[in-house]
Amino acid sequence: MTDALDPAMAETLNRVLYVDDEPDIRAIVELSLRHVGGLDVRLAESGGQALEILEARLEGWTPQLILLDAVMPGMDGPATLAAIRARPTLDGVPVAFVTAMTQDSEVAAFKALGAVGVIAKPFDPLALPGRVRDVWGATIHP
Template sequence: MAESLNRILYVDDEPDIRAIVELSLRHVGGFDVQMAESGARALEILDGWTPQLILLDAMMPGMDGPATLAAIRQRPSLAGVPIAFMTAKVQPSEVQRFKEIGAVGVIAKPFDPMSLPNTVRELWGGAGPT
C-alpha cells in the first residue's frame, strides 16, 4: 500500500501566512506540520525531523527559497524529499526556473485555505512518495 502524505515542513517569513497555512494544513488537512520562519530555521528543524514534503516561500530575507532548496539538497538524507514553492512569483518563466532548480511544483499565492490541503496532496502525488 502506498504511503500517504502526513509530514510537511512549511517555510515562510510572513507570520500571518504561516498562521493561515498552519490552520489549513493542520486543521483542515489533518497533516503533521512544522513551521519555520526562515531557511536557517528550516535547516535546524530538518536536523531532527524528516518531512515527506517541504513547501518553501521563494522570497525571504537572508536565505531565500532557492538558497534553502540548495542547502537542503546538500543533505543526502533529504535528497528524495519533494520540495515545492508557495509564492506569488508564478509567471511561466519563474515557474520554469523553480522546476529547473529541483522543485516538483509551484502553488500560487494567494491560495484558498480550504482547498490547500487537496492541492498539496495532488502535488505530492505527482512527485511520488519518498
C-alpha cells in the same frame, strides 16, 4: 518500515514542513493543513530555521514534503532548496514553492532548481490541503 525520505514508499502524505517569513501566512497555512487537511505540520520562519528542524529530526520527525516561500530575507527559497539538496540525508525529500511568482518562466526556473511544483499565492485556505496533496501525488506518480 516505511522510508520517510522515499515518496514511493509512503503514498499517504502526513508530514509537511512549511517555511515562510510571514507569520500571518504561516498561521493560515498551519490552520489549513492541520485542521482542514489533517496533516502533521511543522513551521519555520526562515531557511536557516528549516535546516535546523531538518537536521534535528526531533522525535524522529522527517517531512514527506517541504513547502518553501520563494522570497525571504537572508536565505531565500532557492538558496534553502540548494542547502537541502546539499545534504545527502535530505536528498529524497520533495520540495515545492508557495509563491506569487507563478509566471511560466518563474515556474520553469523553480523546477530547474529541483522543485516538484509551485503553489500560487494567494491561495484558498480551504483548497490548500488538496493542492498540496496534488503536488505530493505528482511526486509519486509523475
